[in-house]
Amino acid sequence: MFQLSIDRGIATLVLDRAPVNAMNDAWVAEFHALLDRIEARADVAVLHLRSALRVFSAGADLAQMRDRFSDAGLAPQLASIRGYQLLFARIEAMGLVSLAEIGGAALGGGFELTLACDLRIAAAEARMGLPEVRLGLLPGAGGTQRLTRLAGRAVSLRLILGAETPTGAEAAQLGLVHWAVPAAELPARAAALAAHYAALPAHAARAAKACIAAAGMPGAGGFEAEITATAALLQSTPTRALVGAFLQRSQPA
Numbered sequence: 001m002f003q004l005s006i007d008r009g010i011a012t013l014v015l016d017r018a019p020v021n022a023m024n025d026a027w028v029a030e031f032h033a034l035l036d037r038i039e040a041r042a043d044v045a046v047l048h049l050r051s052a053l054r055v056f057s058a059g060a061d062l063a064q065m066r067d068r069f070s071d072a073g074l075a076p077q078l079a080s081i082r083g084y085q086l087l088f089a090r091i092e093a094m095g096l097v098s099l100a101e102i103g104g105a106a107l108g109g110g111f112e113l114t115l116a117c118d119l120r121i122a123a124a125e126a127r128m129g130l131p132e133v134r135l136g137l138l139p140g141a142g143g144t145q146r147l148t149r150l151a152g153r154a155v156s157l158r159l160i161l162g163a164e165t166p167t168g169a170e171a172a173q174l175g176l177v178h179w180a181v182p183a184a185e186l187p188a189r190a191a192a193l194a195a196h197y198a199a200l201p202a203h204a205a206r207a208a209k210a211c212i213a214a215a216g217m218p219g220a221g222g223f224e225a226e227i228t229a230t231a232a233l234l235q236s237t238p239t240r241a242l243v244g245a246f247l248q249r250s251q252p253a
Contacts, residue, residue: 046096069244089142115146121178123183133161136238140227
């Protein structure tokens with residue numbers, strides 16, 4: 001599901017779960033295990049996330065989602081969402097500088113993963129966003145909180161309520177990513193950025209990150225609000241109809 005390499009202060013973690021880097025509980029557990037290895041290394045200053053596939057990540061695993069949607073209880077569904085929240089919060093809180101290289105579509109949980117990173121560089125052509133409202137849901141793995149903190153209430157309302165998936169170039173204009181470059185240039189530019197941040201004093205970056213986080217995190221109530229709202233949505237008739245139809249259309253041939 002992943003490839004990990006560490007060189008010159010950079011831990012490059014490559015998402016490699018064909019066909020679309022779908023996320024499930026096993027994926028989350030392995031991600032945590034790899035972060036354990038990375039954080040145990042005193043010589044790592046930068047976490048560089050990228051994909052081996054044409055997409056960055058399409059979000060939640062439909063097979064797991066289908067199984068849990070058919071379950072009579074809410075608990076397994078909400079446990080998965082909370083698991084994503086906890087993983088992304090861990091990435092956000094790490095002392096390392098984290099860089100997401102978005103070479104292809106980053107949708108739903110895939111985009112929420114990038115929002116947990118400190119820095120984002122995208123291919124100008126790549127699509128990204130939080131289209132969950134189309135299914136009668138909301139981006140409950142931190143999306144409503146991090147996107148609003150990043151780009152402001154107005155942009156968050158536009159993108160989430162409208163289920164928009166802007167290109168990398170449009171995302172840069174909206175402040176969702178820091179850099180947007182042609183796809184052919186992306187790997188080299190991302191590698192150069194990772195090297196630049198790795199060359200700076202890691203202890204200073206760690207302290208600066210902590211201070212920046214203190215300024216932008218007045219409370220964590222919004223995350224619990226996501227869980228509460230998601231629980232209500234998953235029990236609503238319209239959402240169950242929308243998600244059920246979506247999962248039916250997505251059944252393997």
